[in-house]
Amino acid sequence: MLPDIMAAALNEQIKVEAESSQIYLAMASWAEVKGFEGIAAFMFKQSDEERLHMLKLLKYVNQRGGYAVVSALDEPRLDYSSFSVLFRQLYEHEVKVSASINNLVDIALTHKDYATHNFLQWYVSEQIEEEAQAKVILDKIDLIGDSKGGLYMFDNDMKNFTSQG
Numbered sequence: 001m002l003p004d005i006m007a008a009a010l011n012e013q014i015k016v017e018a019e020s021s022q023i024y025l026a027m028a029s030w031a032e033v034k035g036f037e038g039i040a041a042f043m044f045k046q047s048d049e050e051r052l053h054m055l056k057l058l059k060y061v062n063q064r065g066g067y068a069v070v071s072a073l074d075e076p077r078l079d080y081s082s083f084s085v086l087f088r089q090l091y092e093h094e095v096k097v098s099a100s101i102n103n104l105v106d107i108a109l110t111h112k113d114y115a116t117h118n119f120l121q122w123y124v125s126e127q128i129e130e131e132a133q134a135k136v137i138l139d140k141i142d143l144i145g146d147s148k149g150g151l152y153m154f155d156n157d158m159k160n161f162t163s164q165g
């Protein structure tokens with residue numbers, strides 16, 4: 001059985017992951033309308049992954065005797081002044097998500113919920129990868145700046161990047 005405080009915190013995380021999915025979906029749509037297919041494909045895929053992160057948590061909470069709540073989500077940002085702003089938000093968002101996962105780990109340990117602690121290790125590893133990936137992309141985009149040619153090539157790279165993973 002999940003301690004109540006753990007169930008509440010995991011439910012918060014379900015919302016965080018669902019909002020991540022919406023944020024990346026909004027980014028995908030923005031990039032697609034601008035004609036950047038590679039960046040859009042990458043963002044659509046990120047959005048799908050976040051939905052899976054959300055579902056994994058939802059199933060876990062129910063399996064452990066809690067009740068996973070599907071709640072209303074905040075509206076994501078719908079406009080970006082540049083790709084550099086967009087990818088900075090992606091990176092900063094992942095850093096924030098890592099902090100909330102760490103907070104869950106903390107609660108699990110404090111309340112001796114070792115099953116949840118074990119379950120959360122998957123998210124800990126996932127966040128290491130996601131943060132690192134977002135940082136690599138952000139560094140690239142910062143190098144490119146506003147160069148149209150650079151962005152065109154970057155978009156092509158993102159197509160390959162997305163089809164590999």
Ligand code: OFO
Nearest residue numbers: 020050053097130
């Ligand atoms: Fe769910 O990993 Fe990103 O946010």
